[in-house]
Amino acid sequence: MGVTPCGNTRTRTARRTKSHWLAAAELGLISSTFSTIVSQLFAARIGRDASVDWMTVAAIPARDWAISAEPSWSAILAGIAFHQWADFSWAMVFFGLLGRWTAELRPLTILMLALPWAVFSSATEWFVLVPLLPFWQPLFTLQQPYWIGLLVHGASAFMYPLFAWLRWPPGEAPESDARFGKVRLSGSLAIVIALAGITLLSSLGRELPWIGRDKVSDQTYIRHMTAHHAQGIELARLGIKRAQDPDLRSLAMLMVASQTGENRIFDNWWQSWFDTAMPGCSAEERSDMPGYLTSVQMQQVSAASPDQFDALFVEMMTLHHKGAVKMADQQWRSDGDPRLRIMAHAIRHEQQGEIALMQGAAGIAAVTAAFRNMFADNVN
Incomplete structure (x- = not known):
């Protein structure tokens, strides 16, 4: 009971x-x-x-x-x-x-x-x-x-x-x-x-304060990556306008969207952290950046015939992305502000992934590449 x-x-x-x-x-x-x-x-x-x-x-x-x-x-x-x-x-x-x-x-x-x-x-x-x-x-x-x-x-x-x-x-x-x-x-x-x-x-321009250890290094990275992205956006817009492959056109659109958004964040952080306008990069700085295309290379892409454009675009954008990956990898391994380092890790992954997408990666090969890209620069 x-x-x-x-x-x-x-x-x-x-x-x-x-x-x-x-x-x-x-x-x-x-x-x-x-x-x-x-x-x-x-x-x-x-x-x-x-x-x-x-x-x-x-x-x-x-x-x-x-x-x-x-x-x-x-x-x-x-x-x-x-x-x-x-x-x-x-x-x-x-x-x-x-x-x-x-x-x-x-x-x-x-x-x-x-x-x-x-x-x-x-x-x-x-x-x-x-x-x-x-x-x-x-x-x-x-x-x-x-x-x-x-x-x-x-x-x-x-x-x-x-x-x-x-x-x-x-x-x-x-x-x-x-x-x-x-x-x-x-x-x-x-x-x-x-x-x-x-x-x-x-x-309102009052982001959480900068907390890195090397202000000059972080400022240089932001300036350089902003300029590098600006050229990448210019090149990607050519891809949107002229690429014959619809998948390549869509990927070029994603490149423009991603890098435009990242540049907005760079600009917001700069204005908030350093309370001054971001200086532009000199011609010498641009020429020293890895993957930054010369005016001749940009003109080659712009003037390429329709049947040659896609291949040349992939070649030049791959070169450009490799440079961005190298810059982001260096920032990821630096003593910079943790937010910049986290963002750099994402850029390193994203741009290596876009190289793989331009090469047609899919399935297991895409998963393998993405997994490896989380841990290293695999394109330089």
Whole structure:
């Protein structure tokens, strides 16, 4: 008789909880929205142009339709929607499909599992689902280093402990779960408000202060990469206008969008950190930059016949990208401001990836190249 009441209590308790699928769906909406907001607000803090990143995400299902030299609102919204669908799906897998094992976990246990899950889910997308099956889209993996996806998935997984509260109908959650959930929501709101405040200050020219060790070196890198990007944009615009291969035209559009966004960030950082206009590069500095094309080389591309243009464009853009990779690799290994170094790592990865895309990399070859590009300069 002593066992029956306990069993009945467990039954009544189980009946009071929602379907774990419904709770998983609610959690998925919350976690995906939180990661979207955090990604949007945090991107520029580490040298990312969020609009270009959303456009790249949109290109996973939408292919070349999403790519333009200036990210369109339709592509940005499509990228956000696709990202939220993916984040929502991972929450449904964790708490719905795997609910037999995860639905009853305590908040702290979920918290301990959240980061490994973020590593697993982001790696599965970056290594398999996007570049191989089902999407077969090498652009995302070659253009964005893995850690960007990890940060996004980490932001989403940060909200997973809320499930222990959401699985109960309103007002029926145990006090400890309800308290934990409310604290989690309050903390998440505080993060969003803090990031929004930093973003607002940045828009007013008050970025977080420069914290590097060698100001002259960082200033030189920003000036040189800005000038290098400016020529890259000029060359890429020729590709948009004259390339015969539609895939090459789309890639040239992505180059313009990426490097234009990066130059905006360089300019914002310079104005905020050094409180002065950015000096231009001298002719001597330009000639000394690795991969900076001469006026004769630029004229050769501009004057190339239609049947010769694509091959010459790829040759010159590859040379130009190799120079940018070398410059970014040196900055990544420097004592500069951590944000500049993180951005340099992304540029090194991105431009090596674009070289691979110009050479037609896809499938396993694209994944292998992208993985290697995260760790080294593989083109110089």
